[in-house]
Amino acid sequence: MGSRASLALRRQGSPFTGIGPVLVKELADHLSSVRMLVLTLFVIAFGAFPVASSLQTLRTVVDPNSFLFLRIFTLEPEQVGISFVAALNFIIPLMAIGLGFDSVNSEFNRRTLSRVLSQPIYRDALLMGKFLAGLATFAVVLVALWLMVFGAGLLLLGVPPRGVEVARGVGFLVVAIAYGGIWLAISMLFSVLLRSPATSALCALGLWLFFLLLWPQLASAIVSGAAAGEIRSVEDYAALQDLAMGLMRLSPGTLFSEAVLALLSPETRTLGPMLPAQMRGAILGAPLPFDQSLLLIWPQITGLIAGMIVVFAAAYVVFQRQEVRA
Amino acid sequence: MRALLALLILVLLPVAGAHAQREPSGVKGLFLLTDYPSQTVRAGEVMTIRVMVNNAGLLPQPLALALNGVPAGWKIDLLGGGQPVAAVMAGVNQEVAVQLRVEVPKNAPPGSQTVVLTARSQMGQQASLPLTLTVGTETPARLSLKSRLPSLRGTPRTAFEYTLTVGNDSGKDLTVGLAAQGPANFQSTFTEGYGSNEISAIPIEAGQTKDIKLKVTPPRDVRAGDYPVLVKVAAEGATAEMHVVLQVSGQGRLALSTRDGRLSGEGESGTTSTYTLVLANDGTAPVDEVELTGTVPANWKIEFNPKSIASIAPGDKKEVQALVTPADKAIAGDYMASFRAAARGEQASADFRITVTTSTLWGIVGIGIIAVALLVLLGAVARFGRR
Numbered sequence: 001m002g003s004r005a006s007l008a009l010r011r012q013g014s015p016f017t018g019i020g021p022v023l024v025k026e027l028a029d030h031l032s033s034v035r036m037l038v039l040t041l042f043v044i045a046f047g048a049f050p051v052a053s054s055l056q057t058l059r060t061v062v063d064p065n066s067f068l069f070l071r072i073f074t075l076e077p078e079q080v081g082i083s084f085v086a087a088l089n090f091i092i093p094l095m096a097i098g099l100g101f102d103s104v105n106s107e108f109n110r111r112t113l114s115r116v117l118s119q120p121i122y123r124d125a126l127l128m129g130k131f132l133a134g135l136a137t138f139a140v141v142l143v144a145l146w147l148m149v150f151g152a153g154l155l156l157l158g159v160p161p162r163g164v165e166v167a168r169g170v171g172f173l174v175v176a177i178a179y180g181g182i183w184l185a186i187s188m189l190f191s192v193l194l195r196s197p198a199t200s201a202l203c204a205l206g207l208w209l210f211f212l213l214l215w216p217q218l219a220s221a222i223v224s225g226a227a228a229g230e231i232r233s234v235e236d237y238a239a240l241q242d243l244a245m246g247l248m249r250l251s252p253g254t255l256f257s258e259a260v261l262a263l264l265s266p267e268t269r270t271l272g273p274m275l276p277a278q279m280r281g282a283i284l285g286a287p288l289p290f291d292q293s294l295l296l297i298w299p300q301i302t303g304l305i306a307g308m309i310v311v312f313a314a315a316y317v318v319f320q321r322q323e324v325r326a
Numbered sequence: 327m328r329a330l331l332a333l334l335i336l337v338l339l340p341v342a343g344a345h346a347q348r349e350p351s352g353v354k355g356l357f358l359l360t361d362y363p364s365q366t367v368r369a370g371e372v373m374t375i376r377v378m379v380n381n382a383g384l385l386p387q388p389l390a391l392a393l394n395g396v397p398a399g400w401k402i403d404l405l406g407g408g409q410p411v412a413a414v415m416a417g418v419n420q421e422v423a424v425q426l427r428v429e430v431p432k433n434a435p436p437g438s439q440t441v442v443l444t445a446r447s448q449m450g451q452q453a454s455l456p457l458t459l460t461v462g463t464e465t466p467a468r469l470s471l472k473s474r475l476p477s478l479r480g481t482p483r484t485a486f487e488y489t490l491t492v493g494n495d496s497g498k499d500l501t502v503g504l505a506a507q508g509p510a511n512f513q514s515t516f517t518e519g520y521g522s523n524e525i526s527a528i529p530i531e532a533g534q535t536k537d538i539k540l541k542v543t544p545p546r547d548v549r550a551g552d553y554p555v556l557v558k559v560a561a562e563g564a565t566a567e568m569h570v571v572l573q574v575s576g577q578g579r580l581a582l583s584t585r586d587g588r589l590s591g592e593g594e595s596g597t598t599s600t601y602t603l604v605l606a607n608d609g610t611a612p613v614d615e616v617e618l619t620g621t622v623p624a625n626w627k628i629e630f631n632p633k634s635i636a637s638i639a640p641g642d643k644k645e646v647q648a649l650v651t652p653a654d655k656a657i658a659g660d661y662m663a664s665f666r667a668a669a670r671g672e673q674a675s676a677d678f679r680i681t682v683t684t685s686t687l688w689g690i691v692g693i694g695i696i697a698v699a700l701l702v703l704l705g706a707v708a709r710f711g712r713r
Contacts, residue, residue: 124707269659278657281623283679286660292683296658302692309699313706320710 018121022129023136030099030137039095040141044148046091050084051149053077055156067287069161070168070264072153084149085172085260089253092176093183095141097204099134100187102197104319109195113324127319131188131312138180146173164290171263171294178304179256183208185311192319211251219247234275241273252304259300262293271296354383358445358455359421366462366497370432377424377455379445381416388413389445391424397439401429414445426457434461467564468495469502470535471557479573482610486542488570492559494530500561503527504538508555511545512572542572549610550576576611578640580674582667585645590679595656598627601648601678605667607638613669618646622663625653650680658684 030036054075058068065071076083104127107113116126150169154160161169186207190200223244231237248254262268266287270278288296357380367373379389390413396402404411405425414422426443438460446452470493478486494500504526506514515524517539530536542555553572558565583589583604593599607613614637618630631647638644648665661682666675 270657274657277624278653278655281621281626281661281663282657283660283662288658289681289683292658295684295686295689298689298692302695306695306699309696309703313699313703316703317706317710320706 016122016125016128018119019125019129019132022121022126023133026130026133027136030133031140035098036137039098043091043095043141043145046087047084047145047149050077050080050082050087051152053080054084055152059156067162067165067168067264067266068157068159069150069153069165070266072149072157073169073172073260074264085257085264088176089257092142092180092256093208093253096134096138096180096183097187097201097208099138100131100184101191101201101204103130103134103188104191105195105197105200106191108324109197117324123320123324124316127188127192127316131184134184134188135177135181138184139177142173142176142180167290168263168266168293171290172260175256175259175263175297175301175304178301178308179252181308182252182304182311185308185315189311189315189318192315192322211253215251216248219244222247238273238275245272249300249303252307255300255303259297259304262297262300266290266293268293268296352382356381356384356389356445356447356451356453358443358453360455360457363455364458364460366460367428367430369430369434369461372427372429375426375428375457377426377443378421379414379416379424379453380421382419384418384451385449386415386417387447387449388415389447392444392446394442394444395440397434397441399431399434400439402441403427428459430459430461436461467498467500467562469493469500469559469561469564469566470495471559471566471568473557473568473570476568477571477573479575481577482544482546482548482574483577484544486544486572488540488542488557490538490540490557490568490570491535492528492530492538492566493535494532494561496564497532499529499531500564501527501529502559502561505558505560506540506542506555507558508542508572509553511548512553512555513543514555515541517541540570542570544572544574547608547610548574550574576640577609578607578611578613578638578669578672579609580613580616580638580667580669580672581606581608582665582674582676584676589676590681592681592683593650593652595652595658595682595684596654598649598651599680601650603646603648603665603676604643605635605638605646605674606643607640609672610640612640613638613672616644616667616669618648618665618667620648620650620663620665622650623653623656623661626656626663627651628663648678652680652682656682656684658682 051072054072054077057075057077058071063071073084076086104113107116117123146169150161183204187200187204190203191197194200194203223240226243227240231240249258258271262271267285269282269288294301357378359378359380360375362375365373365375379391391404391411393402393404403426405427406414406422411424414424416422438458440456440458442454442456444452444454470491472491472493473488474491475488478488480486492502492504494502504516506516508514516526517523518525518528519537519539525538528536528538540555540557544553551574553574554569555572556567556569558567560566583606585602585604591599591601603618605616616635616638618633618635620628620630622628627650629649631649635644635646650663652661659682661680663678663680664675665678666673
């Protein structure tokens, strides 16, 4: 590598030249594709059902919560048994994987990659454009969904949301997009690593299922192994809980659900265990100010965004080192 | 009282006599008895004279009653059990009460009149009772008023209770009106003995006394000092009055608040916040040696500046700084702290809601991490970027 990095091979100009055309083209491809239509229908079907049920519940039952609009997102209707945000916790990774699993290797297989790269477009710009286009598509769908939920809430509840509720809702939207971004980056990494789109999709979905189903069990097994009968005080127990939480937070889904919990349930004070000493004198049920909620989940938001960037950087490095003339 | 005593003797004597000397049964015969055989009546008034018909050791038999010597214009009815009666019947060693209802005409001339009441049985026994009724000038009504404890001491929040004895020293029953005159804003009420009803007048029989209770409540903001209350009882032109005295000693009253009355504040975990408390004395005496304490959640620190105040004059205010430091690991949210001020016998407290915020340091660290991730990406672009 070092020998090849001579001045002659050095790039001239910005690495982002051509990012615009790639982005626009990819976005157009995404938005007009049948896959996109299927994914959108999938999202709307999955999202509409909990929202409709929770709206019905909110209309009939007097909710003492002062953040009525946020309850649309978090309420767990009896008929459905899953809240809107819990449904999103499933849908977002699926959708992101669906958008990204074949973004690079399909170009390989159709032998279009070298044709694209013969244009005055850098590889950097190609990958970044594909990623940003995927993220933008994803953001469009989510924003549409979010607006539909707020509109339905306005229509059926007849109460305008307060400013702080809108702010928290927007925060939720940002977190959801970052969560989708991390899975998009993961699926693109697989699409760069593996030449077969089916394998790439399988790997990405497998990783998602691993984090969803296996990781909680694995984490608790690790924690019980680490404990080894040494819990003597509340501090020991708290330390163990911290370890369990730390392991669980390696999963992007945990980060997302914690961030959403603090954003949409303002009375959430802490995400970890709370010592009795910390509880003393606390007025329970009092909502935190928005900035304090944001501070509480700042590590989660940071983790999601930084994770997205790091995974994308990994995909980028792998892609740059690949031989594209197949 | 005297009538009661006479009646008691009347009732007890035969019993006692019967027990003491059963067989030689003492007095035997028919008697007519009254407490006051010579009485004063007033023209134009009605009075009732109680007469007992006593049968001592005779066979019971109907006794016809008759009145002789009733002056012209007078009307005297014989009543038994509220109804006009003409005869009575008393068992052996028993007596029957009869009332003489005497209506004296308005124009009756002064002087003595004698009316004779006779009871006669068919067997020939008879008894007679001459009653001398003197039409006299009216004896004025007379009232007396006494108090056992005419001077009481207390604080502005005390209810001062005086027990007063009102006596009717005149010869007839009176309805006595009650009144008390105190300084402005002093509330006074009368109640009867142990009753709870407020009264403004009370009927008292001739020669009797009654206990009434006077309750005086001074206004809360009254200054220390002696306050006289004039108690007046009045009935039919007769009055009696006396002074009772309230010795009000001043009392301080503490109130704890903030300058604008807002009992909430903000604090950051691990850093000291200062809240200005206002201690006011809205009582009537100085409050001395005010000590300040506070209750805060576990691991919090609280200090006061100054810790204690020597004295707060009535109507005065003092400001105190409360320095509250939430625990380093305090979780953001609302907490309850309470501040207390205690002086001798006086205290005030205020619950204070503190909204704890946490440091924004972690937020900056998070942004730093994202920046590092972006730098890694840019580094990769710079390192691996190629055509």
